[in-house]
Amino acid sequence: MDTFIKDYDKILKKHSALETNDPLDRLIAVVNEAREKIRADPSSVNTSLAALGKSVKSASQTISDEHKEVQSALTKYSKAIDKKFTAEAMSPINLHAFDNRQHILRKTIALHYIRQGNFEIGDTFAKASRVLSVKEAGLDIPDTIRHQFVEMFDIVASLKENNLEPALQWAKRHGNELEKRSSTLEFKLHRQKFLQLLEARQTQEAIAYARENFKDFGARHTQEIARLMCCILYMDRINSSPYSDLTTANSSDDIQHMFTRDFCRLLGLSYESPLYVSLTVGTQALPKIIKVASIMKAKKTEWSQESEMPVEIPLTDDTKFHSIFACPVSKEQATEENPPMMMACGHVVCKESLNKLCRGNTTQRFKCPYCPIEAMASQAKNVYF
Template structure:
């Protein structure tokens, strides 16, 4: 099951759809502008024929319908090819051969992980119902905290209210500074722009003096940019500082608040359940393919006895939480019994590989497999990641 090819085909369709939408919007905007100009001229001039003739010529030269049809045709071609990509993939629904069967889970912990996922998404009724249905009467330890977090996020996203977020950030200011987060500055920037828009420039300057002075060392450029934007306070959207009004600034603030809120709870920004499922989705096709090869070769693999995966599984960077060393010679992952060792030449091998190359210490030196250096076994040093 090649998920990458399916994803690539889907991305092509999505990109074509976005391109088609963008082009259609541009054409509609052009038509609207031309019609508005023609209407203004029709109201000002008595002779309407040259105006209508000019409008007709402009429409013929731009051919808006033809342009839309071309984009729609490209999108339809991509949509037509996508089902064919799916048909070529042998989707195997039987994943049982790629995991261990006799694994004992702590039911209470699993229930808490699932409930925690619902609470993270703001689905508090669903989480409560789930725990009630499982008979687990204990409340998830993070429920109350996530209620507060979602109230703050909802105020920002739905009502553009910064009060709750600023109150939380101010009360946790020292912890945010220790985490080197710029969340507090981001929130003050948004509040500054609101004051500049709804009140006066002087009040915005007073707010900056009171709340942003402490961020001058780390965010001086941002503060200078905000102050200069006051020169266009009544026409900021058409100024060199129009990017300050971008919706992405609110989205960035929400993401940073969510991340830091979870961080102060000693929780990851993503739930354990979603991370496990996402990583498993990437690893599963490789394991299934390996098992199919083993079956075809009439070989068996006892999942209960293996200590590490029998095949290399490349996960995306977001799922790499700690350094892992794999010996470039034996292809085995380092462990406490087989730690990585740096040789005098700077190259690194696992301890068991070095033992084999030195005949278990019978030879005091051996040649490095990656450079012409003679390696002195006594000078090999263990690395700690």
Template sequence: MSGDQAATNLTTAVSKLRALKLKLEEHNEIETLQLQRFRTRLDHLGTASVGNLKEWNDMKLKRILVDYFLHLCDIAFATELAETYNIQDLVDIDVFLEAKEIIDFLHNKEIPPALAWCEENRLRLNKFKSRFEFHLRRQEFIELLRIDNLSLAVDHARIYLAPWGATFREELEHVMGAFAFSGNTECETYKVLFEEKQWDYLVEEFKREFYRLYGITTESLLDIHLQAGLTVLRTLSCYEGNCPNKDPFSQAGFRKLAEQLPFSNHRSSKLICYISKQPMDYDNPPLVLPNGYAYSTMALCRAVGNEGEITCPRTGDVYHLSELVTAQIEL
């Protein structure tokens, strides 16, 4: 090649190398920041001990509160809260900030940023068999039909929807039928495609895919802890007239929160005898030894000696049958 061609090629190569260098430096900064956070979180986990359990749980509660506001997309308040508690490295504010930007675009009916996110994470989304990108393209198609731009809608379908035919054939056939209808159609089958709430569905679907991509729970940690606690406490007896005032479910607010939650497995606890492994109830009440251990009446009657002596199988202490006290069981 000529000298001018060589110079041009070298200039192009240098430009590409500089761009690559800048990209590598950017990735290096991100990796350094993530490694710093990993170290901080590992050090935090290592501080958990019996001596500082209260302080450690207080820190956990602060993290749960920040996570709750991050799930609400209130990034500003979550950031302020994290700075107040000085736990920026223990929460994922930057991750949620990335999601918030795309969510805002979708609320404004702007699809390109979400498509760019799909392109950036295509390999992992394909591994999840995600439908999000297809639904974004479908919404673009519907918006073209809404303004009666049929020619552009046909081109869009050929370029962006047809390649999904082998994967989502039924959905594709359904959306293609929208060609015969306008945005004000009363046909329920296609009316739903033109409804404004489709944008809300896209936002919710993006959140699910985003959380799955980053291994984040779809519900906040506060919701999960609250539901777990209410499920354990929720029994049928809580809804009877004699529900004690100390029971949280005596208050209407807690009952409303737990409406969709399952009941606890048992209406009341079961007492199992250490010796016979059988339940202790009204017919087989527990007998309490002076050392505090309790066993079922039937098991102790079988184990009584000739002089009416009972040997505790746990401690080896020997007591007379007259020293045992019957425990009352209240259900």
């Protein structure tokens, strides 16, 4: 890849050089010079035009040569990429993955539009795909979901205009649910409102607001509330004070992100659209899958396990949603058919390993492979991560 980057930089420099010496500007300069000579000495029209013709021809040739050089570099660069990346992107794709399940894909796309705030597009797509009529499969999109996201985007629009009131009202209505999830959204909104009053030089109003609204958060946010109250002393020079972090430029963006995340969490939905996450993960995984597919094709072998990737795909933290358990006995990853089971001693193994340890007799005692305690398969409990 380093070679491609260096070649690309060379092409970019050549293209920048062409833009710096605009060909049309050079031709215009030659024509203007000839025109001024003719104006100054009308009798020199023939010689000036002859000289102009030579200059235009020379400039045109120079421009043509420069463009040919760039075009040649681009052609070589394109051939080098084609030669390096010869894998067929379609080779690992299962074209029948959504057979008889197109309605799931269509619903996912429609919901993606709605979750992005493109409500008219989402509604139109849903109706065109007849997603809303799939009542028998239970895949209709409830109007409540659309109304909830309309409310969310209305509140986000208010936050972008530094209007915290709609978000504060929503946080108060859902205070108990947010508290159960250890969310700090409501406190952060009050904190932002307090700082807005201070920035507007409404010190007394800010103090009164703090007395009224910070009292319910004293146990969890004692130190932060203390800092907020002390920063009043430095408002005239807060940017050079120990409290400069309280007025960071991205605080409004943080509030919007936190509100959107908590709003989706209360709906039982992920912060990002499932379609976006799927495409992101698929893009990350595609190079490795293509490589594995090409190796299998060369060796004339096939991957025999269903619902399992042939190689491990490293994912970023924001695309990991489930804990992964690998059985310490069999070294295999747990699945729905082979779930993790916790024995009486607290150690966990997969169900298949448990059956082997007890030799199929759920009431027979056996020694835990990791401690001296004896256990029975009938006492083991299914563990959910």
